[in-house]
Amino acid sequence: MTGSLDQDAAGLAALTEEGERRLAALPARPDRTPDQQQRADRIHADARRARRDFLARHVETVYDLLTDGRTREVRLPELVEAAAERFPGLVPTREQMAAERAVVQAHKEGREIDQGLFCGAVLRSPTAGRHLVETMLRPTPRALDLLDTFRADGRVELDTVTVTRQGTTAHVEFRNTARLNAEDETLIADLDTAVDLVLLDDAVAVGVLRGGPVEHPKYRGRRVFSAGINLTDLRDGKIPFVDFLLGRELGYLNKMLRGLLTDPAPGAGTQRFTGKPWIGAVDTFAIGGGMQILLVLDHVIAAEDSYVSLPAAEEGIVPGLGNLRLTRHTGARLARQVLLGGRRIAAADPEARLVCDEVVPPEEMDETVDRAAKALAAPAVSVNRHMLALAEEPLDLFRDYLAEFAVAQSERAYAPDVLEKVERRWRERERRRAAERSAS
Missing domain, CATH: 1.20.58.1300 (Methane Monooxygenase Hydroxylase; Chain G, domain 1)
Structure with a gap:
């Protein structure tokens, strides 16, 4: 050179x-x-x-x-x-x-x-x-195209995700039902669009993420939050690096944490971003990428019979930003047990309180989600969560x-x-x- x-x-x-x-x-x-x-x-x-x-x-x-x-x-x-x-x-x-x-x-x-x-x-x-x-962090063109429909109808159905507005709460439901709501290329793109719609709709105050009922014989009819990355697609060469492995981190996960960049003017300060609180409702399990999602949410509700895990050591790949974010939730020792040793945390374990805010019987999930959404709809929540994100994960730390x-x-x-x-x-x-x- x-x-x-x-x-x-x-x-x-x-x-x-x-x-x-x-x-x-x-x-x-x-x-x-x-x-x-x-x-x-x-x-x-x-x-x-x-x-x-x-x-x-x-x-x-x-x-x-x-x-x-x-x-x-x-x-x-x-x-x-x-x-x-x-x-x-x-x-x-x-x-x-x-x-x-x-x-x-x-x-x-x-x-x-x-x-x-x-x-x-x-x-x-x-x-x-x-x-x-x-x-x-800007809205995707697809979301902008669908925004008027969502504002008018309060509902948009994508291939693997459904977004429904109920009052001031938007429910984002994973419907990759044949694959235990595992993350594949389609689901990643659909989630990016869904998160944009929730953040752009002025009628929405709170977003909720939840897995829909699945078709897998072992869990048929049950809600499952996420089985993580689709390892069959990884084997088949259908997990693209740019659109999937980097795109999810720079896209919907970062938007949920920081908010959507809606004002490009550098002098606009915190008003540049449109952020809203997010709730995760964990049924059955949140594995891998599913658990990674929980680390950027403001309130996590888990059913008593569910569990979370980041099987990075077993899969052999890096669990997204899990290595950066898990430690501030659990502390260094437990984070290493999860990330390096593959430890699974059951909702019934005392340690579950480090990654979940509430653990409730499965039949109480709907009621608990509704109650949490009402609590987080207060006007001051959005600005305070934005300041928390600045303190916990500055943009340059994320970038590095x-x-x-x-x-x-x-x-x-x-x-x-x-x-x-x-x-x-x-x-x-x-x-x-x-x-x-x-x-x-």
Whole structure:
């Protein structure tokens, strides 16, 4: 790297183009010998070193060029695509990502790691990173399109989420029923839209999150809060890094915590954000990403027969911002037991009070939710929760953590132990299904 943007961009493009030529001479990943895979790994490692060097010198200039000096709000997916076009070799092209999407996780080249390097570098910059975080706190175009309908009808049905206004409370119900309300690409997009609608509707004072009844034979007809990330989709290569793994953190989770950025003027202070209190109603269980949601909510109500867990050690990936947020709820020792040892917390355990505000019999959930919603509808609640968020998780702390998470999570998604675990689980599931078909 010379320090000249144009020269360094040209050098990066030449190096990565040569690397792609050498990769193309090798068989597809599942057909490579160990020696051939080692050669592919070295090609990727050389290119990633060059990308890191380039970004270390030029990331703020690159970001300014892609956003016209931070005068345009370019959402993360569009930012990554624009970087691929403007700076060849810096991130994968649309065609390369389409090819990755067509195969299972274990057969990919791991090009999302290159996206992780780029996103991490952008977030690490105080200027570029803050601008990106605030861009992702803006309402989604889809929510703006649906807002008039929601205001008029008080109800919007999305593919996997239903939003219903009852008085001054908006109920957001997960309805990914065939998958135990697990998080997949559709649910993440639907939740981002649903949260926007709740925050944009002036008639709503409080939001409630709850899982709807599911179809799984073991839990059929019961409400389930969330089974966390859909590991089958992870195995099948259908958990995109940008839209899912980073998008949920920069999108609906951050909006619930900080509020929606509705006034872009920097001098507007706290009035820039439209925030509202959120209640979580946990039926049956909140696993993984489901428990992560609880860590940004203002009031959590759990049924006595439910439990929560963050099985990060078992899954092998990083549990979003759970590592950042759980400690301030539980303290360091219990957080390590949950995150590193996979400890499950039952609602009946004394420790459940550290992550849940109320534990009630299942038949009292509806009444308890209604009572909590009335209590949190007081006018001063929103501004005080905004000040709490500033004190507990300043935006720069969030940004710094997310910069490291972007790199670590993209790498873990392709780690051999993760690939082996999701493949083993998939084979076990297929064997069970075959046995069930034979028995029937």
